[in-house]
Amino acid sequence: MSSTDRIFNFSAGPAVLPEPVLAQAQQDLMSLPGVGMSVLEISHRSAAFDRILEHAEADLRELTGIGDDYHVLFLQGGASQQFAMVPMNLLGPGAVADYTLTGSWAKKAAAEAKKFGTVNVCASTESDSFTRVPAQDELNLTPGAAYVHLTSNNTICGTEWPALPATGDAPLVVDASSDFLSRPIDSAGAGLIYGGAQKNLGPAGVTLVIIRKDLAERGSESLPATLRYATAAKHGSRYNTPPVFAIYLVGLVMRWLKAQGGLAAIETVNRRKASLLYEAIDGSDFYRGTAEPESRSLMNVTFRLPTEELEARFVTEASAAGLSGLKGHRSVGGQRASIYNAFPEAGVAALVEFMGAFEQKNG
Ligand SMILES: *Cc1c(COP(=O)(O)O)cnc(C)c1O
Secondary structure, eight states: OOTTOOOEEOOSSSOOOOHHHHHHHHHHTTOOTTTSSOTTSSOTTSHHHHHHHHHHHHHHHHHHOOOTTEEEEEESSHHHHHHHHHHHHHOOTTOEEEEEEOSHHHHHHHHHHTTTSEEEEEEEOGGGTTOSOOOGGGOOOOTTOSEEEEESEETTTTEEOSSOOOOTTSOEEEEOTTTTTSSOOOOTTEEEEEEETTTTTSSTTOEEEEEEHHHHTOSOTTSOGGGOHHHHHHTTTOSSOOOHHHHHHHHHHHHHHHHTTOHHHHHHHHHHHHHHHHHHHHTOSSOEEOSOGGGBOSSEEEEEOSSHHHHHHHHHHHHHTTEEOOBOOTTTOSEEEEOOTTSOHHHHHHHHHHHHHHHHHHO
């Protein structure tokens, strides 16, 4: 392997980016076409950056089909900061927010919300070790809730909501950090969709927020300016200096997604990749999937081997074979193959082949 050869990167995040995006960024790094400076060196209020930001937003709107009644915001602080900003802005005095607990990120989101108001756990699958997401009829929704929060894809346990549940009049707030733009967005009941970019959208450092305009105005003026959605909306995500390079890269990823045929087309590819891997797991007695089949994630495929010793050997040998990042999250162990939008189909085929050979040798 020469120093610039790329391996297959199964990391959960920061994660693999499309190669054409990296090549474009490399080319633009010395000078943006017609600008004579890189995006790292220009003002965030320059015409050149205006174009970058406007283009990224326009492409995102085209890809998702979200209406004019939503703002697109580029924020900082990661999804973790959204865990706090959501209740700070949307959970008024005396109000209740419903939270679904489907994994450790969901629990963290609920724990932050408790600092600002009343949280009702409207469904939890913790007693099933988070191996599934709740069914619609398991949701114990609070009448008049300020919002209902859910984690659309549970990155650690490898589960994903097959479709977003109905929540009546309460707007749905979705942490989509690990499956943002992996399939068409059902924005019908959605009030706010957020995610750190570093899994499926771009590099670390920018957080994408799609928020219904009326909800953006709910936060009190007494909130810190940088933690209020209305501030970002009013200033076009430039109240203060935004992460210009990360936004530029997200813009390139949007363009790449459009070139792939959009979200329906990328979903088809994502389903094909995930099926290949789940079929390999289901067709063997050696590998065991950890998520319930109807809740399986298309993005993070989690599985176990017969012993922890074999699991450690699997990760080491896979890594030596150019398949990197297959160790499961430290809190659950096992294996996790993160196969986000940018992860190539050839890498999934290579993993399936490696799994077959490893089972032959050790099964
Ligand atoms: C990674 C992740 C987070 C945390 O994201 P940060 O940007 O690091 O704060 C939150 N929720 C989900 C579902 C994630 O996968």
